[in-house]
Amino acid sequence: MTKAPDMTSHTEPSTKRRHVGSHWGFYSHDDAQDAVRPFAGDPDPVDFGTKLPADRLAQCRILRPTVRKSYLEHGPGYAGGRRGSEAFVEVSWDEALDLVAGEIRRVRDDHGNGAIFSGSYGWSSAGRFHHAQSQLKRFFNMNGGSVRSVQTYSYAAGEVILPHVIGSLDGLVSGQTPWSQIVGHAELIVMFGGTPLRNARVNAGGVVRHETRQGLVACRDAGAEFVNISPVRDDAGEELGSEWMALRPGTDTAVLLALAHTLITAKHHDETFLERYTVGYETLRDYLFGRNDGVTKDAPWAASISGIEAARILELADRIATRKTLIMMAWALQRADHGEQCYWAAIAVASLLGGIGLPGQGFGFGYASVAGIGQPPSPVRWPSLPQGDNPISDFIPVARIADMLLSPGTDYEHNGKTRTYPDIKLVYWAGGNPFHHHQDLNRLVEAWQKPETIIVHEHWWNAHARHADIVLPASTFLERDDVVASGRDSFFGYSTHLAAAPTGVLSDHEILRLISARLGTESAFTEERTEAQWLEHLYDAARSDAASHHIAMPAFVEFQQSGLIEVANRRPDQPFMADFRTDPDAHPLRTPSGRIELASACIAGFGYTDCPGHPAWLEPKEWLGADLAATHPLHLLSCQPHDKLHSQWDHAAPSRKTKSGGRQPVRMHPENAQARGLSDGDLVRIFNHRGACLAIVSITDAVMPGVVQLATGAWYDPSEPTTPGSLELNGNPNVLTPDHGTSNLTQGPSPNSCLVEISRYIGKAPDVRAYRPPDLVPDPRLQEQTGGARP
Numbered sequence: 069m070t071k072a073p074d075m076t077s078h079t080e081p082s083t084k085r086r087h088v089g090s091h092w093g094f095y096s097h098d099d100a101q102d103a104v105r106p107f108a109g110d111p112d113p114v115d116f117g118t119k120l121p122a123d124r125l126a127q128c129r130i131l132r133p134t135v136r137k138s139y140l141e142h143g144p145g146y147a148g149g150r151r152g153s154e155a156f157v158e159v160s161w162d163e164a165l166d167l168v169a170g171e172i173r174r175v176r177d178d179h180g181n182g183a184i185f186s187g188s189y190g191w192s193s194a195g196r197f198h199h200a201q202s203q204l205k206r207f208f209n210m211n212g213g214s215v216r217s218v219q220t221y222s223y224a225a226g227e228v229i230l231p232h233v234i235g236s237l238d239g240l241v242s243g244q245t246p247w248s249q250i251v252g253h254a255e256l257i258v259m260f261g262g263t264p265l266r267n268a269r270v271n272a273g274g275v276v277r278h279e280t281r282q283g284l285v286a287c288r289d290a291g292a293e294f295v296n297i298s299p300v301r302d303d304a305g306e307e308l309g310s311e312w313m314a315l316r317p318g319t320d321t322a323v324l325l326a327l328a329h330t331l332i333t334a335k336h337h338d339e340t341f342l343e344r345y346t347v348g349y350e351t352l353r354d355y356l357f358g359r360n361d362g363v364t365k366d367a368p369w370a371a372s373i374s375g376i377e378a379a380r381i382l383e384l385a386d387r388i389a390t391r392k393t394l395i396m397m398a399w400a401l402q403r404a405d406h407g408e409q410c411y412w413a414a415i416a417v418a419s420l421l422g423g424i425g426l427p428g429q430g431f432g433f434g435y436a437s438v439a440g441i442g443q444p445p446s447p448v449r450w451p452s453l454p455q456g457d458n459p460i461s462d463f464i465p466v467a468r469i470a471d472m473l474l475s476p477g478t479d480y481e482h483n484g485k486t487r488t489y490p491d492i493k494l495v496y497w498a499g500g501n502p503f504h505h506h507q508d509l510n511r512l513v514e515a516w517q518k519p520e521t522i523i524v525h526e527h528w529w530n531a532h533a534r535h536a537d538i539v540l541p542a543s544t545f546l547e548r549d550d551v552v553a554s555g556r557d558s559f560f561g562y563s564t565h566l567a568a569a570p571t572g573v574l575s576d577h578e579i580l581r582l583i584s585a586r587l588g589t590e591s592a593f594t595e596e597r598t599e600a601q602w603l604e605h606l607y608d609a610a611r612s613d614a615a616s617h618h619i620a621m622p623a624f625v626e627f628q629q630s631g632l633i634e635v636a637n638r639r640p641d642q643p644f645m646a647d648f649r650t651d652p653d654a655h656p657l658r659t660p661s662g663r664i665e666l667a668s669a670c671i672a673g674f675g676y677t678d679c680p681g682h683p684a685w686l687e688p689k690e691w692l693g694a695d696l697a698a699t700h701p702l703h704l705l706s707c708q709p710h711d712k713l714h715s716q717w718d719h720a721a722p723s724r725k726t727k728s729g730g731r732q733p734v735r736m737h738p739e740n741a742q743a744r745g746l747s748d749g750d751l752v753r754i755f756n757h758r759g760a761c762l763a764i765v766s767i768t769d770a771v772m773p774g775v776v777q778l779a780t781g782a783w784y785d786p787s788e789p790t791t792p793g794s795l796e797l798n799g800n801p802n803v804l805t806p807d808h809g810t811s812n813l814t815q816g817p818s819p820n821s822c823l824v825e826i827s828r829y830i831g832k833a834p835d836v837r838a839y840r841p842p843d844l845v846p847d848p849r850l851q852e853q854t855g856g857a858r859p
C-alpha cells in the first residue's frame with residue numbers, strides 16, 4: 069500500500085528498534101545500547117518512563133499464583149481481619165485456576181451473578197488489547213455478568229452535574245477549546261487549581277506529544293496574562309509569570325459567586341447572551357442577592373470564606389469583564405465536598421461574561437489534568453476490546469465501594485434515584501489499586517474483610533495484592549505486544565515487548581482464557597483468536613473506521629514495522645460550543661431547555677439539600693472554616709505524584725528518588741513548620757480521627773499557610789496490619805482522607821476536603837516494609853519443578 073497523504077509514518081532510522089507505548093509517553097528501545105529513550109518527536113518528553121525497565125524484576129514482583137494461607141486451608145468466607153495480615157502459599161497454576169473457576173461457579177450457583185463485583189476500577193496499562201479492566205469485563209460478560217461501577221475517581225462530580233447544566237461531558241473530558249483557538253485570542257487566563265504540568269505528563273491509553281507547556285507558553289508569548297487561583301503557587305509554571313491568588317481549599321465557589329455578583333452589580337453581565345443561550349438567570353441572581361436567605365454573595369462575603377481580600381476579588385471581576393477571558397479549572401476542585409458547585413459556578417461566570425463559544429473565551433476543565441487536553445482529538449475511533457453485553461444491570465457509583473461492602477441492602481441516593489447496595493460475595497480486580505485510589509483506607513480494610521472471596525491480578529506485592537485471597541501474577545506492559553492509542557491525539561503506536569515475562573507469569577488475557585476454558589466459555593471469550601490475532605483485529609477495526617471517514621491507514625504489518633503512525637485531522641479547529649453559539653436552535657444542548665442551565669428544575673426537583681437547583685456555596689464538612697479546624701488546623705491536599713502515575717512503579721527508581729530517607733515529603737509553609745518546631749527533613753506524624761501516617765517535612769512558601777500537600781501514590785503500609793487504624797509508615801494520604809460522596813446527586817469521591825494536624829515523630833520509626841514480599845510459604849512441589857530460583 070502506498071503511503072496515504074493523511075498518514076505519517078514516524079519510523080526512526082536505526083538498526084533494530086522496538087517501541088514501548090505507555091500512559092506517560094512513547095519510547096524507543098535501542099537493542100544495541102539496551103536503553104529506552106523518549107520518542108524524538110515529543111516536545112516535552114517524560115523521562116520517568118525510561119527508568120522503569122530496570123525495576124521490572126524487583127523483589128516485590130509476584131512470580132507465582134498464591135493463596136492466602138487460611139483461605140487455602142478453610143475455603144471462602146468472612147475474613148475477620150485476616151485479609152492484609154496473613155502469609156500466602158504458592159500454588160501451581162492448575163490449582164489456582166481450578167480454585168478460581170470453582171469459586172466463580174459456586175457464587176453464581178448459590179447467589180447469582182449479581183453477587184459478583186468486577187468494577188475493577190483503575191488505570192492498568194496503556195495498551196488497548198491488554199487493558200486489564202476491559203479483559204475482565206469481557207470475561208464476566210461471557211459468564212453471566214457482574215455488578216460494575218460507573219463514573220470515575222477523576223471527575224465523578226463533574227461527570228454527573230455537567231449533563232444537567234450543559235447537556236454533555238464536552239469541556240470536561242474532551243472537546244475543550246483547542247490551543248489553536250486560544251493562542252492570540254485569550255487576553256486573560258484565569259486558572260482555578262493552576263495548570264500543574266506534572267499532571268499533563270500522563271494520559272490514559274498513551275500520549276505521543278506532550279503539548280500542554282507549549283500551548284500555555286504560546287498564549288503567554290501572544291500576550292495573555294495568567295491568574296493562578298490556588299492554595300499552591302507552583303500549580304502555575306514560573307514561565308507564565310502568573311499572578312497568584314491564594315485561597316483556602318474548597319472555597320472557589322464562594323469566589324466565583326462573588327465574581328458573578330460583582331459583574332451583575334457593575335452591569336458588566338452580557339444580557340443578550342444570558343437571554344439567548346441560558347435559562348435560570350433570575351433564580352441565580354436572586355440567590356446572589358440574598359433574596360431568599362438574606363445573604364448577599366458579594367466580595368466581602370467571599371473574602372471572609374476564601375481568605376482572598378475583597379479588593380482583589382473586585383479587581384479580578386473588573387479584569388475579567390474588560391478582557392477576553394478564558395476560565396480554566398482543574399479536575400481536582402470537584403474531588404471535594406460539594407465538588408459540583410464550583411463547576412456550575414464557573415459556567416455561570418463564563419455565561420455572565422458572554423464569551424462562551426468564541427475563541428479564547430468561555431470555560432474548560434482539566435487543561436493540565438492530563439496530557440492532550442486542547443490537542444486536536446483523534447479523527448479515528450480508537451480501538452478497544454469489545455466487551456459484549458453485561459446481563460447484570462446493577463452498578464454502584466465507583467467511589468461507594470466501601471459503603472457497598474459494609475452496608476449491603478442499604479438504600480442510597482444517586483442522580484435523582486434511590487438505589488440499593490447489592491450483597492457482594494466475590495470481588496475480582498485486575499489493573500486497579502483500591503488501596504491507592506480509595507479514601508479512608510482504614511475503613512476500606514474493614515470493608516475488605518466482608519466478601520467471601522477476593523481475587524486479584526497484580527504485578528507487585530502491593531497492599532492490593534496483600535489484601536486478596538487468590539493472587540495471580542500478571543505480565544507488565546514491558547512484556548507484551550500491544551496497540552497503543554488514545555482519543556486525545558492522533559497517533560497509533562505498536563508497543564513491542566522488551567523482555568519475556570518471568571516464567572510462571574501470564575498476561576491478564578491468558579489467565580482469563582484459562583479460567584474460561586474451565587467454565588466452558590473459552591471460544592466465546594477468545595473468539596478463537598490468539599493474542600497476536602486480536603491486535604491485528606483491533607487495529608483493523610480502527611482502520612475500517614478510518615476508511616469510512618476517507619482516511620487511509622496502512623496495513624497492520626506495515627504499522628507493526630513502522631511502530632508509530634499519525635493520522636492527520638481534517639476537521640477544522642473550533643472553540644468549544646461554537647456551533648451552539650452560532651445557532652442555538654439548530655444546535656441545542658442536550659439539557660431539558662436546550663440551553664445552558666444556570667438553574668436546573670430537574671436538579672431542584674430531586675430535593676437534595678446538598679445540591680440545590682442552582683450553583684450555591686455549601687460549607688464542606690472539612691475546611692479551614694470548620695469547627696474541626698480548632699484541633700486539626702491544616703488542610704491536606706493530596707495531589708497527583710509528579711514522579712509516577714498513581715501507585716504504579718512506586719518501588720522503582722524515579723519514585724524512590726523523590727522520597728527522603730525512604731519516605732514521602734509533605735510540603736508545608738514556614739509559618740506552620742515554625743509553630744510546631746519543625747525543620748526541613750524532620751520525620752512527622754500526620755493525623756486526624758481517621759488515621760495517621762509518617763512523612764518528611766519539606767518547608768516551602770509555595771503552599772499557603774494552613775495548607776499541606778502530600779502526593780498520592782505511596783504503597784499503603786500499616787505498621788500493625790492486624791490493628792485497624794495503626795500508623796501508616798509510607799506516607800499514603802488516603803489513611804487521612806474522608807470517604808463520603810460529594811453529594812447525593814453525584815456520589816463522587818471527596819479526598820480534597822480533609823483536615824489534619826502534624827507533629828514531630830519522636831523515637832525511631834519502624835522501617836517501610838511496603839516493597840518486600842509478604843511471608844510466602846513455598847509449595848514444595850513447585851520448588852522441585854523450578855528449583856525455586858527467581859528468574
Ligand SMILES: Nc1nc2c(c(=O)[nH]1)N[C@H]1C(S)=C(S)[C@@H](COP(=O)(O)OP(=O)(O)OC[C@H]3O[C@@H](n4cnc5c(=O)[nH]c(N)nc54)[C@H](O)[C@@H]3O)O[C@H]1N2
Nearest residue numbers: 190191192193221222499500501505525706714715716819
Ligand atoms: N487522596 C486522593 N486519592 C486519589 C486521588 C486524589 O487526587 N487524592 N486521585 C484519584 C484518581 S483521579 C484516580 S484515577 C485513582 C487512580 O487509582 P488507580 O487507577 O487504581 O491507581 P493505579 O496505581 O494506576 O492502579 C493500577 C494498578 O494496576 C496494576 N497494573 C498496571 N498494569 C496492569 C496490568 O496490565 N495488569 C494488571 N493485572 N495490573 C496492572 C498496577 O500495578 C497498580 O497496582 O486514584 C484516586 N485516588
Ligand SMILES: Nc1nc2c(c(=O)[nH]1)N[C@H]1C(S)=C(S)[C@@H](COP(=O)(O)OP(=O)(O)OC[C@H]3O[C@@H](n4cnc5c(=O)[nH]c(N)nc54)[C@H](O)[C@@H]3O)O[C@H]1N2
Nearest residue numbers: 222261267297298300317318398399400437707708713714
Ligand atoms: N504525573 C502524574 N500525572 C497525573 C496523574 C498521576 O498520578 N501522576 N494522575 C492522572 C489522573 S488519573 C488524573 S484524574 C489527573 C488529576 O488532575 P487534577 O485533578 O488536576 O490534579 P491534582 O494534582 O489532584 O490537583 C491539581 C491542583 O489543584 C489544586 N487544588 C486542590 N484543591 C483545590 C481547591 O479547592 N481550589 C483550588 N483552586 N485549587 C485546588 C492543588 O493545589 C493541585 O496541585 O491527573 C493525571 N495526571
Ligand SMILES: [Mo]
Nearest residue numbers: 220221222223
Ligand atoms: Mo483520575
